[in-house]
Amino acid sequence: MKKIYFSTLLSAILVAALVMTACSKSGSGDSGADSAAKRKVIIDTDAGSDDAAALMLAATSEKLDILGVTVLYGNVPLDAAAKNALMVLEVCGSDAPAYIGADKPLTKYREEMISVHGEDGMGDQDLIHPKGSAEDKAAVDFMLETIKANPGEVEIIALGPLTNIAQAIQKDAETMKLVKHIWVMGTAGFGPGNASPVAEFNVYSDAESYDIVLKAELPMTIVGLDCMLEETRLSQADMDAMAKGTDCGKFMNKAFTKLFAFYQSLGQNMGVPDALAVAAVIWPEYVLETKKCYGVACIGDDAAYGQIILYQEGAVYEAMPEIGNYNLDVVTGIDTKLYKKNFMKIMTGK
Ligand code: BDR
Ligand code: CA
Numbered sequence: 001m002k003k004i005y006f007s008t009l010l011s012a013i014l015v016a017a018l019v020m021t022a023c024s025k026s027g028s029g030d031s032g033a034d035s036a037a038k039r040k041v042i043i044d045t046d047a048g049s050d051d052a053a054a055l056m057l058a059a060t061s062e063k064l065d066i067l068g069v070t071v072l073y074g075n076v077p078l079d080a081a082a083k084n085a086l087m088v089l090e091v092c093g094s095d096a097p098a099y100i101g102a103d104k105p106l107t108k109y110r111e112e113m114i115s116v117h118g119e120d121g122m123g124d125q126d127l128i129h130p131k132g133s134a135e136d137k138a139a140v141d142f143m144l145e146t147i148k149a150n151p152g153e154v155e156i157i158a159l160g161p162l163t164n165i166a167q168a169i170q171k172d173a174e175t176m177k178l179v180k181h182i183w184v185m186g187t188a189g190f191g192p193g194n195a196s197p198v199a200e201f202n203v204y205s206d207a208e209s210y211d212i213v214l215k216a217e218l219p220m221t222i223v224g225l226d227c228m229l230e231e232t233r234l235s236q237a238d239m240d241a242m243a244k245g246t247d248c249g250k251f252m253n254k255a256f257t258k259l260f261a262f263y264q265s266l267g268q269n270m271g272v273p274d275a276l277a278v279a280a281v282i283w284p285e286y287v288l289e290t291k292k293c294y295g296v297a298c299i300g301d302d303a304a305y306g307q308i309i310l311y312q313e314g315a316v317y318e319a320m321p322e323i324g325n326y327n328l329d330v331v332t333g334i335d336t337k338l339y340k341k342n343f344m345k346i347m348t349g350k
Pocket of ligand 2: 045046047048050051074075159160274
């Protein structure tokens, strides 16, 4: 009798704990996956506010086992990026460890870049008080050791400049060849840039790193800025719904304060580019079309800096460079409705 009472009590506590989980996994839009089948991922992030939302999609997905989060400079300086990543993991109830990576690009820091995420990267709402701290191991070492220990199994989701990944290639290119796949939010895709008319922020931050990563010809999917279609963006009504939603939604409603104001000043709804890349990993049916491409990074110190030229397989140009493998899958079609529905479910619980 006592045993039954104890196990009933235990179940009740467990159920209550699950219900109270910061941002429930049942709200992830996943059909579910048992733990043995979970995909092993490393998330590489510069931890601005859209990275935070992207991290939440990943952390609430039952399909992913986040082996670690590697942070680097980008939207904010490295220290702030590390704190932001830790804070976001806490809000999600994730125990994934965080590792400190690059504090600057490989060659040249781009002073002219503005931060659209606020000084602290999370909307300057005094949200950032993480209890945890980053691991002692350096991000590049963690990346290499993890990939070596799980050959052909680890996927990297890159949400910032590619400096950490380029440094890992520089340190041990053979081990990096064992990576299963790299998913990248970066490049302008086939549309205009946001750092310059031709360059997207993550590439413009460190185009030399993109050059190294592209030349390594690792299996890679690119979600470019042109995927940030109107139907994926967040309106005032979406922000209001998030404010009354899950812990993730409430946190993101505040963290998006500066980014939302930035887009409003342009007369636009808010784009959340990094979440569009995580969506491609966790909701495969959201990717409707990809094009096989070969990418070349523009690294000359001129107006084209940070542009990625995408040569499509099958296309013939009168001035073709020497093309290696068409190893990039560039996403050119997405299910915006599915994305928005799943995103808002995580943020509002509905
Ligand atoms: C990218 O730049 C950053 O502001 C975002 O976090 C995203 O990774 C979009 O160009
Ligand atoms: Ca980012």
